[in-house]
Amino acid sequence: MERARFITIFFIGFTHLVVSQTVDVQYDKYSSTAAYAGRKLEKSLLGQGYQVKGEQVDYSINLTLDDKILDKEAYAITREGNHITITGGDGKGLIYGSLSLAEDLGNGVSLEKTKARNQIPNLAFRAIKFNLPWDAYREGYAMDLHMETCRSVDFWESFLDMMAENRFNALTLWNLHPFTFMIKPKNFPEASPFTDREMKEWQDLYHTIFRMAKERGIETYIVNWNIFVSSEFAKAHNVALENLKNRIHYGIGDTSEVVKRYTRESVTQVLEEYPNLSGLGFTHGEAMRGMTPAQRQDWFKDTFIEGIRLADRKTKLIHRIPLLADNDAEQLTRDAMEELDFLEGPIWAEVKFNWSHAHSTPKFIKVHGGKLGDTYFKPEPKNYKIAWMARNEDFFCLRWGEPNFIRKHISTNTQSYVGGYFVGSEGYIPAKDYFTKITDSVDWKYAFQRQWLFYKLWGRLLYDPSTPDAVFEAAFTRRYGKEGENLLQAYSLASTVPLRLASSFDFTWDFSLYSEGFMAMNGQSMDYISIDRQIEQQPADPNYVSVSDYVKKRLLGESFSKDRITPPVLANMLEKDCQMALRLIKNIDIDKNNSLLYEVADIKVWANLGMYFAEKLKGAEALQTYRLEGGEKNKQNGIKHLQNALGFWDKVIVITSPLYMEMPLAAYSYPHEGNASVINDNRKFHWKKLRPEVAKDIVIAKNTVVESNGQ
Structure with missing residues (x-):
């Protein structure tokens, strides 16, 4: 109000x-x-x-x-x-x-x-990926805390209004097994855990979401992982029993006839009971251990595809590309999609762009499992279009917005076989705001409203990449008047920090990198990126150069081509952009507007994280030079730069401590002897909690010795 x-x-x-x-x-x-x-x-x-x-x-x-x-x-x-x-x-x-x-x-x-x-629209498919908190892919408190918010019609009305305003035209809802919450199976009533009253509440929610979406010109899809059934069904039929073990993602595929029939009939019933639902999506992935690519494709043909065919209506389909890089699997999947001629097309073939970290480099480097060949692209597909999954697992708390990165992403990756993008996260649900300490007189209620610029940039630019910055600058002016004039430019500069970290630090799955926290997986735990890890880690973008490779080549008297981004070049880029961002917001009056206070604070945090990163790179170069060549001056330079880095980290702590609560991180799991162990369920993040690790970099530098083998 x-x-x-x-x-x-x-x-x-x-x-x-x-x-x-x-x-x-x-x-x-x-x-x-x-x-x-x-x-x-x-x-x-x-x-x-x-x-x-x-x-x-x-x-x-x-x-x-x-x-x-x-x-x-x-x-x-x-x-x-x-x-x-x-x-x-x-x-x-x-x-x-x-x-x-x-x-x-x-x-x-x-x-x-x-x-x-x-x-006119540039891309036909502009989707939000939204993981639901019930029967969620990620488990634990970070998901459960959104339950009440995501069952609120008011939340969905606000979220769908945002989507329409920003020209998103598809809402994709993801969880392990959606059918339990949408239908009481006609021939398998034992599969439902709900009373009639509870079932009606769930159905009313889904019907309302789909109706409101249709009013706003937004298609809706439910997307699941496989092969999951309800616990009640598993117990009643003594099948898919691994589904009972924490809904593990690594379970053996249970292709029992009763599981096939239940899945097939559930697909048909959902489509017939929800006429406003646009389509379905499925995954060649979880709970299918022990199955070959051909067996997985046969499973979908016998269940989902057949269930769609039997429904008395046309349906659209999201067909996720198998989560591995394999030429035979790629050809098999392509052939299967090209054969489906009864769907309301095109099929949206979802591909993870740069695995779980699209906010890195706009170059298409890898998918889930490795590099992707050209099987899906050549020859030109007839029955499907590629839809890039632009996952964000890199910033959940801090606001972000860099329009030129998104424009570059789109211009580089929208070949004729591309139909659009998904935008969203796996380890984060943008529903309940569990970040904000100062809640008085702010202009948001829900988490996605804090990140309004993120959604506005992605949505509007996917619709029309030529949309000028003036449109987004005006959005700041509408919110903050004259004080908002420099905010877009400042965000554009400061928001390069996580992009550059993720380009310079190779990654794979969700928790292999968390850019706003400067954290990465280390074995089976997510930890602060130590100075040693920074030195040795290879870059994701091949145009970047690691610290270890740079120092080794420099000491050999060799050099890199001018287009390569070496650690000194990267440090200079970070300093230049972050210092400019800080200058742009220096004189903004934040005293009378708490919403503006947070906007400006987030720019300051990104900028100081960028300055910290620049000093860390300088320290890493000096330290690695000392290890290989010696020279006390190199060691002292390394210590000095890492002390400077700690100083910038302390500024981040000063800015964020009064504004942000300690934030729960999504739990993750690892397979162990056929089962999955959940890790990290109770861990909370805040920059102040990492200070001892940041300070430890200085100790590492002080204790460093020259390597015995020299160069």
């Missing part, structure tokens, strides 16, 4: 100019998408002081469809005198056109100054 009042006051100068003007908004009230577009536009008009409807009309706005002149999801705004027409190629385009005009109004542009414009 405080947020809404602030916006009204801020734009009162504009509303005085139009308070007596009346607008008639005409739209098809029987179309759910047109009605949503009309309501959003009317709300914006009222917010800027216009009257909606009246005896005498000063302006008329007509919302109409024309799929003959406009593509799907495209829109055009035209004006003749005091008559404005918003035309959509479909209902989604109509929503986007209406939101575009509403955005103008929010920026203080009167109807009198409305300019004609049009936009």
